[in-house]
Every structure is written in structure tokens, then in C-alpha cells.
Amino acid sequence: MTAPLPPREPSDPLAPMRAALAPQHARSRAAVGLAAMAARGRFALQVCAECAAVQYPPRDLCHRCLAADLPWRDIQDGGTVLAATTTRISGDPYFRQHTPWRSGLVQLDAGPTCVAHLHRDVGTGARARMRLHLDKSGQGVMLALPAKDTPNMDADPQLREFTADPRGRRILVTDGRSAFGRAIAQSMLDAGAGGVFTGIAEQWKPFTPPPGAVIDLDLTDTGSVHRMSAEFGGRIDIVIDTTLHIRPGGLLERGTTIDAREEMERVYFGPLRLAQCLGPALRARAGDGTHAACAWVSLISIAGLVPQDGYRLNAAAHAAAVSLTHTLRAELRPLKILAALVGPLDDAWHQHVPPPKVTPASLAAAVLRGLKSGLEDITVGDIAQDVMDRWTDHPAITLRHTA
Amino acid sequence: MTRRISYEGVVAVLPTTIPYTRYSIQTAQWWIGSALRELAKSAGLQPREIDGLCVSSFTLGADTAVGLTQHLGLSPRWLDHIPMGGACGIVALRRAARAVQAGDADIVACLAGDTNGPDSFRSLVSGFSRFAADATYPYGAAGPNGSFALLTDAYMRSYGATREDFGRICVAQRANALRNPQALMKRPLTLEDYMAARMISDPVALFDCVMPCAGADAFLVMREEAARAMGLRGVRILSTIERHNGFPDDPVQLRGGWAMDVPDLYAMAGLTPGTIDVVETYDDYPVIVMMQFEDLGFCGKGEGPDFVRSHDLTIGGDFPHNTGGGQLSVGQAGAAGGYLGLVEAMRQLTNTAGGTQVAGARTALVSGFGMINYDRGLCSSAAILAAA
Numbered sequence: 001m002t003a004p005l006p007p008r009e010p011s012d013p014l015a016p017m018r019a020a021l022a023p024q025h026a027r028s029r030a031a032v033g034l035a036a037m038a039a040r041g042r043f044a045l046q047v048c049a050e051c052a053a054v055q056y057p058p059r060d061l062c063h064r065c066l067a068a069d070l071p072w073r074d075i076q077d078g079g080t081v082l083a084a085t086t087t088r089i090s091g092d093p094y095f096r097q098h099t100p101w102r103s104g105l106v107q108l109d110a111g112p113t114c115v116a117h118l119h120r121d122v123g124t125g126a127r128a129r130m131r132l133h134l135d136k137s138g139q140g141v142m143l144a145l146p147a148k149d150t151p152n153m154d155a156d157p158q159l160r161e162f163t164a165d166p167r168g169r170r171i172l173v174t175d176g177r178s179a180f181g182r183a184i185a186q187s188m189l190d191a192g193a194g195g196v197f198t199g200i201a202e203q204w205k206p207f208t209p210p211p212g213a214v215i216d217l218d219l220t221d222t223g224s225v226h227r228m229s230a231e232f233g234g235r236i237d238i239v240i241d242t243t244l245h246i247r248p249g250g251l252l253e254r255g256t257t258i259d260a261r262e263e264m265e266r267v268y269f270g271p272l273r274l275a276q277c278l279g280p281a282l283r284a285r286a287g288d289g290t291h292a293a294c295a296w297v298s299l300i301s302i303a304g305l306v307p308q309d310g311y312r313l314n315a316a317a318h319a320a321a322v323s324l325t326h327t328l329r330a331e332l333r334p335l336k337i338l339a340a341l342v343g344p345l346d347d348a349w350h351q352h353v354p355p356p357k358v359t360p361a362s363l364a365a366a367v368l369r370g371l372k373s374g375l376e377d378i379t380v381g382d383i384a385q386d387v388m389d390r391w392t393d394h395p396a397i398t399l400r401h402t403a
Numbered sequence: 404m405t406r407r408i409s410y411e412g413v414v415a416v417l418p419t420t421i422p423y424t425r426y427s428i429q430t431a432q433w434w435i436g437s438a439l440r441e442l443a444k445s446a447g448l449q450p451r452e453i454d455g456l457c458v459s460s461f462t463l464g465a466d467t468a469v470g471l472t473q474h475l476g477l478s479p480r481w482l483d484h485i486p487m488g489g490a491c492g493i494v495a496l497r498r499a500a501r502a503v504q505a506g507d508a509d510i511v512a513c514l515a516g517d518t519n520g521p522d523s524f525r526s527l528v529s530g531f532s533r534f535a536a537d538a539t540y541p542y543g544a545a546g547p548n549g550s551f552a553l554l555t556d557a558y559m560r561s562y563g564a565t566r567e568d569f570g571r572i573c574v575a576q577r578a579n580a581l582r583n584p585q586a587l588m589k590r591p592l593t594l595e596d597y598m599a600a601r602m603i604s605d606p607v608a609l610f611d612c613v614m615p616c617a618g619a620d621a622f623l624v625m626r627e628e629a630a631r632a633m634g635l636r637g638v639r640i641l642s643t644i645e646r647h648n649g650f651p652d653d654p655v656q657l658r659g660g661w662a663m664d665v666p667d668l669y670a671m672a673g674l675t676p677g678t679i680d681v682v683e684t685y686d687d688y689p690v691i692v693m694m695q696f697e698d699l700g701f702c703g704k705g706e707g708p709d710f711v712r713s714h715d716l717t718i719g720g721d722f723p724h725n726t727g728g729g730q731l732s733v734g735q736a737g738a739a740g741g742y743l744g745l746v747e748a749m750r751q752l753t754n755t756a757g758g759t760q761v762a763g764a765r766t767a768l769v770s771g772f773g774m775i776n777y778d779r780g781l782c783s784s785a786a787i788l789a790a791a
Contacts, residue, residue: 023541023544024529024540024541024544027536027537028529028533028534028536028537030537031537031538055535056538057534057538057777058537058538059535063651079485082553082557082654082655083553083554083556083557083560083655084553084556085545085549085553085556085604085605085606085607086547086602086604086605087543087544087548087549087552087603087604088601088602088603088605089545089548089603089604090543090544090545091524091525091528091529091538091544091546092529092543092544094544095543095544095545101543101545103542103545103549104553104555105544105557105654105655107654107655113654113655113778114538115538115539115542115553115777116542117542117543117776124556124560125560135541137541141541141542142542204628248786318670329497339532370575
């Protein structure tokens, strides 16, 4: 039985902060597939296209028939724990911070035996639900959860290493002017966040008061980002960039580059500025106790992947934002970098676009789900999912099909 | 199976150990080279007269046996490098014996050695194999302690073994080690001490784990008449087996590859388990010792716990086992751990074991086990030796 999550302990100003460490990151190319699956919340392994044998650990050739075609396929997530251990002494600095650490051997219903992290409520002989999660190094790892939910199971200290549950954590919502920013701020409070700082730029302009503590923040203004980081940087555990600046227009509608510059400023330079200013503090606190800094969320138009009709010139800024998430992943570990690719919004800038569209409530729910599940790649809305499915199937065809 | 040719006419001679140390500032090249120097000196040979070389080591860096030939000034016409950890000694012996039998080499030096610095073990374990880096090390970085904890847990649940059963193995080996001046462990160990030790990775506790150290072990393989001419006492090889990735479909390792080949082992030697005088198993963890008792036919599957309860495993006991103290009490000098039981058995059969000598030992069984590539040890080997 898992004990409820204790409240955040006041930090001891005399004690050195617990370092932001991560488990070993090095993997074979095949094994990085586990991270790609975990980022999307899929429980998928390589399955031989010729003989259907499920492979684990990831391989380059099938262990049964030596075929080289091993596509990643979703498989049954059930398993049985064959053996368990609690490691008390480890040679690795990250695990030394986290001992005792539980792991086990799990025989998957799909065949292979996996070494897996064990939730505290799973013991030897038990049935387990298997998940692929991203660990603090950003690599995909096996986790065995109890077959049925148990009380407070989200508070398991090992599970919390793989998730970014807002409960008890303090959240920065960069822009509270839109209904989307306000809905996200509210959903974080509803999820038990320890506090929400909601940014409003140019407060002399009228705005609907957003949930959380309103702070002055304009991501297009370096001075504003510096002032905010200096004042609040040591207290922020999750950043959610809600800029989501999506505007219509193609070559024929726009006679100048003025709008494109503005989009780049808001969608790319804004979060870049924030990452340069706040990133180091956020990353430094990524090992700081039970409520360590843990995540950065970027809300990006699906146009960043495949330009969308009617919004073509806007896509470049979002493509740049997608690129930035890769940089953040490379440089801000052990933070989790959640990229939410969003379909057409249900707002005034999408009046000509037929449904389905993304509402503030559905976006907020998707972000919360992504954080609680520890995901890094999510789509929001049916359109975004459809584009992602097509792009995953064949990027070149997808780009030409929409051109 | 094709009838196998015997190893008749070939002997292994000069079991040689460079005394182990907990840590060393020397390199693996130094340890292995020192063992070669010792072998040549004892045999009265110039190093260049050794025309076959077989090496096992984890800490040679970018070097293999190839680089060592130049480093050590040898020009062998037969060369092997065996990366099989705890199975390497027996595999070296059987390959060298065939090379000598076939005339591909006249004198083969078999060498295993490793150095050990304060961070050597962690660095070895963190990149031990592709599968280990992909799918074992990220799960607590417990190294072999974690892997064997899982195998021990599964074995205990399957066959009712208790920690005391494993403790009996460790305690008997420590008693043996106290008679071996080379053993790094010098303090007596009681079952109470064993049970009271701190847990490392449950159910593996402190005295279930070997201590990594630096050291080297070696021997020569040559024709029997050559050994006689040089005045060297050798041991004969009655039979050997080797297996890799045995029983790959077992979901968890409750038996090793020996179980696939054990009928061949005794048939080739013309012996039965009851006629073996001394047994040297691979003992990186006691659970593997118990599996070897079963898989090598000293008792049935799952009877290991009963076997250790009803036998005395010390030098003077009814089942002399790991007579030098084994790795658990001598130390684990990397790949040399795969030679430790073999050189001890050679000493027993040539009546040169000193304080650990089993009176009248004429036959010995040595077994090896190595390479937790992912969730289980992949290499198994065994040999039955006899006094020449």
C-alpha cells in the first residue's frame, strides 16, 4: 500500500541542494525506440514482420528467424512478476539518491522476460500492468504497475520519477490572456498544484483575471523575462508555455514579413528567451526532493509538423518551436519536455475552420493527462492526431498531400 | 552426437597465481605479463619458446591478445582471446588442448588477469554488454548483485531454498579460505555473521557477493611427454563441455547450460558424479553454486538446498568444494575468476595445494559460468580432470 504523498518539505537553507542527476543515458539505436514509444504513452515492442516473434531487449535482427524487419507494434500490456529485488547499494550516483529501489523480472504475456522497475504495490508472483516510461535520462524503461489501481498509487516514489504530476508542484503558465491559458491554470489548481503563477503581458491592457497569482510576464521582452526569472525562478517546478500564437495567412494574403516576424518573436524567440533565462535554474532544481522541478510544456500548432491550409506562413514559427523542444530535451535533462501538438483551436482566429476544434477544456485536460502520465509527445484534438498518424505513416506523402 | 576424440596425450601444468590485491595501480597488461613471466620462469623456458597464447581479461582497454603479443614480445603461431568471464578457464583449456593435440602449437600459455581500481567495477558494469546497457543497468544500476538477486529470489521461491542454505556454502568456503594464504578474506565467518550481514540487493546480502580485486592466474598446456621431459607434473583432461545461451526459452534462469551437456561430460570421462574427489564450481554468488550441484548431477533439480544441508563442503568434509575458498573468500580478479577453480583443481591433483590439500585427490570436476549479458549467465563450461 502506498502512503499518500507528503506535503512539500520546507527546504533547509543550510543543506546543499540534492543534485539533478539522471540514470545512464547510453543506449543502442534499437533501444532508443523504447523512448519513442514511451514518449507517446504506447506499450509497443519490436515484432518480427515475418514470424511475429516479440523482441526484447530491442534487436537488429529477429531472435527466432533472423529477419531484419522489426516494426514497433503495440502489444498486450499484461505480465507476471517472476522475481523481485530491492536494491539498497548501487554504484550509480542517481540510484544512490533513490535507494531503496525496486526492480524485478516480468514475463510479458506477449512472450519475452523484461527487467522492469516495480511499483511498490507489485510483488513476486503478482500480475502486473506494464508501461513504458521515460526515465530522468529521457530513455524508455519498463515499469510494472499493480494489475488493479491501489490507493495513492500515483504517490509511489519510483513512479513519480517517471511522471510530472502537478500535485504539490508550482506552475508557471506563461500567458493567461487567452481562454486556453486560463483553462490550463485552473486545471493545474484543480489537480492540486502547490501554486500557479499566471503571466499577463502589458497589464495596462484590459484582461479577464486568470486563475492563480497574476505576474507580469512578456516573453517578447527580455527585461520582463529576466525580472520574472529573478523573482520566481527558484519556485517554479513546471513551465507551461501557453503562447499558442496561431494566425491565418499565406503568401497571397500577406504582403510583408511583418506578421511572420511577429510570429517568430512570439512562438520561437519567446520560449527561447525563457529557456535561456529560467532553464538553468529549473534544471538545477530537477533533483530537489519529492517536489523537484520536473517539466517544461510547449504548446505548438500541428502546423509545425505539416503546414495547414489557410495558416501556411504561421507554420514556420511553429516548426521552429518544434525544433526548440529537441534542443530542450538535449540540454535540460533531467527535466521532461512535453511537446503538445495542437489542432485548430476553437477561438476567434479559426472562425472559418469547420470542427473538430480544440476547446480550452480539452487542451487543459490533455496537458494534465500528459504530465501525470509522464509523456513527451502528445497530440491534442482529432485533426492533430490525424495529421500525426499520416505523418508517422509517410512524411513525404503527407507533406505533398496537403500542399 | 558424434563420438568425441579424447584429450589423451595432453596435460595442463604449472598452475600459477599472481597474488591478488584489493586494488592495483598496475594495468591488466602488467598482471597478465607477470603471470607469463612466472610461467616461463617455472617451466625453464624463454618466453619466445611459448608458441601458443590464450588470454582473457576485461580491463585491457583497447587491447586484445593481439596487442599483448607485441607488448610481451611473443611471436605465437596460435592465438586466442576468450571473452567469456567465468567460463573462460575451461574453454581456454579445451581449446589449447586441441591445438596441442593437432600440432598447431606445442606450448600454449593460458592467462587470465585483470586490474582493479576504485572505479573499475562500476565502469565495467555500466557498459558490460549492449543488452545490459539497454535493459539491465538502467534499472537500479545494481550490476551483477541485482541480476543475481533476481535469480536467487526466483530459485528460492521455486525450490524452497533459504538464506541459511546459501550461507552454508559461504561459511564452508571461508573455512577453506582460512587455510589458503592467498585468500583476501582472512576473518572466520559464522552462519550468524552471514545471516546478520546487511542486504545489498534483497535477498543477496554482503557475504553472497564477491569482492572485486586485481590478480592473474595462468597455466601451460603441452604434450605429456614434453612435460615429463621438462620435469613438470601435469593433470590429464578426461572430458570437457561448453554451452552458450542454453535453454533460451526459460523465462528465468533456474538451470544453466551444464544441464544440456552433463551426460556427455561423464560419459566422455567414464566416471560418475560419485567418483569425483574434489569439486570446484564457479561461485560469484552461492545460488549459482547450488545450480551447479544440480545441473552437474550431484543431486536432482531442486535438491540443492537438501544437498548443502546434508553435506560438509569443507576440505576435510565428505564433499570437498571450492577448496581454496572460491571467489567468495579469495576475491574476484575479473576474468581470473574463471581460472581460480581450475588452478586450484590442478594443485589438488598434483598434490601441491599446501594447506588446502584434500588427501588422495585423484579426480576433480571444475565448472565455469559467465557473462550476464542481460538477465542470465550465457556461458557455461565444465571439465573433469585427473592426476597424471
